[in-house]
Amino acid sequence: MKYKFKVIPCSRFDTEILENWASDMAEKGWALKGIWSLYALFEKCEPKRMKYRLEPKEDMEQEYPKQSEQDMYESFGWDFVCRYSKYAFIWRADEDAAEIHTDTEIQSEIYKKVQKSALKNMIFSLISGVLIIALIIFMWFGGNT
Numbered sequence: 001m002k003y004k005f006k007v008i009p010c011s012r013f014d015t016e017i018l019e020n021w022a023s024d025m026a027e028k029g030w031a032l033k034g035i036w037s038l039y040a041l042f043e044k045c046e047p048k049r050m051k052y053r054l055e056p057k058e059d060m061e062q063e064y065p066k067q068s069e070q071d072m073y074e075s076f077g078w079d080f081v082c083r084y085s086k087y088a089f090i091w092r093a094d095e096d097a098a099e100i101h102t103d104t105e106i107q108s109e110i111y112k113k114v115q116k117s118a119l120k121n122m123i124f125s126l127i128s129g130v131l132i133i134a135l136i137i138f139m140w141f142g143g144n145t
Contacts, residue, residue, distance in 0.1 A: 004030065005039045012085050013115060015054045022090075026050040032090065034082040049095040052081070054088040056113070065089055076100055 006025070010017040022032045022040075027049055030042035065073070065080055073080070077097035081090040091100075 002044050003033070004042050006042060008035065008038055008040055012088075015088075019052045019054060022052040022092075023050055026052075026092075032081055032092065035084050035090070050092055051095055051097070053078070053091045053093075053100070054084060055091060055100075056088050073100060 008018065009021055012018075025032065025042055026045070027047055029045055029047040031045040031050070032052065033041045033043045035041070063083060064070075070080055073091055076093070078091045078093040078100060081092045084090050
C-alpha cells in the first residue's frame with residue numbers, strides 16, 4: 001500500500017500533538033502529504049526522523065505560502081507540505097534542521113490571533129444556524145395563519 005488515510009487524533013489547534021503525530025508517522029515510514037477535514041493522507045517512505053511544524057497564516061484566504069516565505073523556509077531546510085484548514089501551513093524538515101521561530105512570545109501572539117479569528121467564525125456559524133432553524137420553524141408552524 002503506497003498511501004493511507006488516518007483520522008487526525010486532535011483538534012486543529014493542538015499543534016504540538018499534531019506535529020508529534022506526523023513526526024511519529026514518519027519514523028514508521030509514512031510521510032504526511034495532505035490534510036482534509038478530519039483525515040490526513042500519508043505516503044509510504046523510508047522510516048526517517050522528521051520534524052513537522054504548523055505555522056499560522058496571517059491572511060486566512062491565502063492558499064499557499066508567499067514565495068518569499070517559501071524561499072526563507074527552504075534556506076533553513078524546510079519544505080512546504082500542505083495547507084491545514086484556513087488557519088495554518090504545514091512544513092517538514094530533517095531532524096537536524098534549524099528551527100525557524102525561536103521567539104515563543106511572538107508565536108503565542110500569532111496563535112492567539114488565529115484562535116480569535118476561528119472563534120469569531122464559529123460564533124457567526126452558530127448564530128446563522130440558529131436563525132435558519134428559527135426561520136424553518138416559523139415557516140412550518142407559524143406561516144399558516
